[in-house]
Amino acid sequence: MSNAVATPAAEGGKLEFLVKGDHHPAQGTLLGFWIYLMSDCLIFASLFATYGVLSMNFAGGPSGADLFDLELVALNTAFLLISSITYGFAVLKMQQNSVRGTMGWLAVTGVFGLCFLGVELYEFYHMIHIGAGPQRSGFLSAFFTLVGTHGLHVTFGCIWLVTLLLQLRKHGLIQENKRRVYCLSMFWHFLDVIWIGVFTYVYLMGSMV
Amino acid sequence: MSDHHEHHGHHEHAEEAPHSSFKGYMIGFVASVILTAIPFWMVMSDVLDSRNATILIILGFAVVQIVVHMIYFLHMDFQSQGGWTMLSLIFTVVLLFITLFGSLWVMYHMNVNMMPSMMGGADGMP
Structure with a gap:
């Protein structure tokens, strides 16, 4: 990936190479965290594949069309999307060196994350309550595994968010905290990307069965 | 929020900060809202008779939205x-x-x- 620029010298016809080396990654942590996210992406790929294989195995039980409440899913999608943009505002405030602004927007992001979790837990509770728990059919096992894993990621994201807020309050916008904010921003946006796959493949396509 | 401006100029080369800007986030957000609303609308109000066509279209919207998120939120380049x-x-x-x-x-x-x-x-x- 290095750019070799050849400048033919006027005399002698010899080639001179000005090899411009790569910038050494100044923030190796961000790259390492990205690679972690990619491996996480493969976990979700296998869960999506499992769901795809099992999505028609209802075992005589309810299908997605019977169970899914798309208005609730739309609400959840909105929560997650808004939390993504508010996290973006937190990053912008951080780049303006405003601790209060960063913490404020991070807190707003956390509130939307908790709203998302609340709605999802209500949905799970409702489904288990009417006898459509994960043990009902292959479809429901795969559904709870996939959506539950995503929800678990959001849960840990919220825990991380609270931790980060405490670190910001104690130390302010030091270099380490900035790095942490960037890492969590990748994690948070990545979860939103996974959710696009979930609401399209699981909820929208599932309710058309 | 009106005091946001684009902050492209002040990146130090020492730190590889993502190239965030208010405009970029807003473009990503508005595009995502549109790209989310259309598939939900198509499925919830049964716009098309053909199930396969609906599936193809909403999968297409999902792919486009993932790319939008990658570019405007995750700053991939x-x-x-x-x-x-x-x-x-x-x-x-x-x-x-x-x-x-x-x-x-x-x-x-x-x-x-x-x-x-x-x-x-x-x-x-x-």
């Missing part, structure tokens, strides 16, 4: 970290396609080729 983030992303996407379509393809044909007496009523993939 070919330059960051010397291109290594893009390289690992491409590698992951390749594995992802092999896992997803490999599983669906193999298991679909297994269901189709199963002996009739063993078929449990399930007739294939979505």
Whole structure:
């Protein structure tokens, strides 16, 4: 990936190479965290594949069309999307060196994350309550595994968010905290990307069965 | 929020900060809202009669929205970290396609080729 620029010298016809080396990654942590996210992406790929294989195995039980409440899913999608943009505002405030602004927007992001979790837990509770728990059919096992894993990621994201807020309050916008904010921003946006796959493949396509 | 301006100029080269801007986030957000609203609307109010056409269209919207998120929220480009983030992303996407379509393809044909007496009523993939 290095750019070799050849400048033919006027005399002698010899080639001179000005090899411009790569910038050494100044923030190796961000790259390492990205690679972690990619491996996480493969976990979700296998869960999506499992769901795809099992999505028609209802075992005589309810299908997605019977169970899914798309208005609730739309609400959840909105929560997650808004939390993504508010996290973006937190990053912008951080780049303006405003601790209060960063913490404020991070807190707003956390509130939307908790709203998302609340709605999802209500949905799970409702489904288990009417006898459509994960043990009902292959479809429901795969559904709870996939959506539950995503929800678990959001849960840990919220825990991380609270931790980060405490670190910001104690130390302010030091270099380490900035790095942490960037890492969590990748994690948070990545979860939103996974959710696009979930609401399209699981909820929208599932309710058309 | 009116005091946001684009802050492109002040990146130090020492830290590889993502190239965030208020405009970029807003473009990503508005595009995502549109790209989310249309599939929900199509499914919830049964716009098309053909189920397969609806599935193809909403999958297309999902792919476009994932790309929008990658560009405007995750700030993917070919330059960051010397291109290594893009390289690992491409590698992951390749594995992802092999896992997803490999599983669906193999298991679909297994269901189709199963002996009739063993078929449990399930007739294939979505």
